[in-house]
Amino acid sequence: MPVFRDNGKNALKKLRKDLRSGFYSFLVLSILEREGDLHGYAIRKGLEILSEGKLVPSEGTLYDLLKSLRKYGLVEDFQTEVGGRFRRYYRITDSGRKVLAELKNEVQWLMETLGKVL
Amino acid sequence: MPVFRDNGKNALKKLRKDLRSGFYSFLVLSILEREGDLHGYAIRKGLEILSEGKLVPSEGTLYDLLKSLRKYGLVEDFQTEVGGRFRRYYRITDSGRKVLAELKNEVQWLMETLGKVL
DNA sequence: TCCTATACATCGGACTTCGATGTATGTTCG
């Protein structure tokens, strides 16, 4: 039993994580729509600025996430050489834009509903 | 490959789910704080009313969730007999109240940050 | 020279969510 007499510290950390991680896909799509094509590292940097360092997936998570978004056809990726070095850029697709628009409504609704709970 | 030429429908469903499920623990704690002791089924009913049927975990999820909250000491459960029938009630603990208070701040902050993104 | 930042990617482990399945009793309605 690793978690015993937790006094809420681990629990809080975990629940905070749960709250935040649900928005990762939404945020990645948002930043790609807003800033244009970016590579993985730049996406993370962008999210750091956007959220004051708080809504940023780990690197492992981000690459899994991008893979998943690609699988669903919401982003596409292409490789380029920048200064002789390989870079993989991501671009939001038309399908991605549509999904993002719906997600914005969802987030809006969520905010209203949570406002009632608070 | 089950997901191919998705055109965004499955993706949207999945991303919506991700957005919502992060709030389940928060909502369960909220409803227990607000309504007092409840059993599993009543928690689900309560969330249905609170969220117009939209922020409601499946039964399987709810029982897993309650188990997890219990493990962290955020809720405690006790068995009662109501009309000759077994019922398991859940109650938020002091630790749970403290964590919930912090989560409320978190949600508040999240709403503000997302407001900027929208 | 060493550390940090940039940049990519994979892997295992822990955990979550869902839907299916199973067990019961109570109520309602045709």
Added chain:
DNA sequence: CGAACATACATCGAAGTCCGATGTATAGGA
């Protein structure tokens, strides 16, 4: 009367997510 639905509990397997560790490589600054 009998079927269907609501109430109520719980478990299981499958799929997926997130993290942190690990690994590779270059550039630039202290």
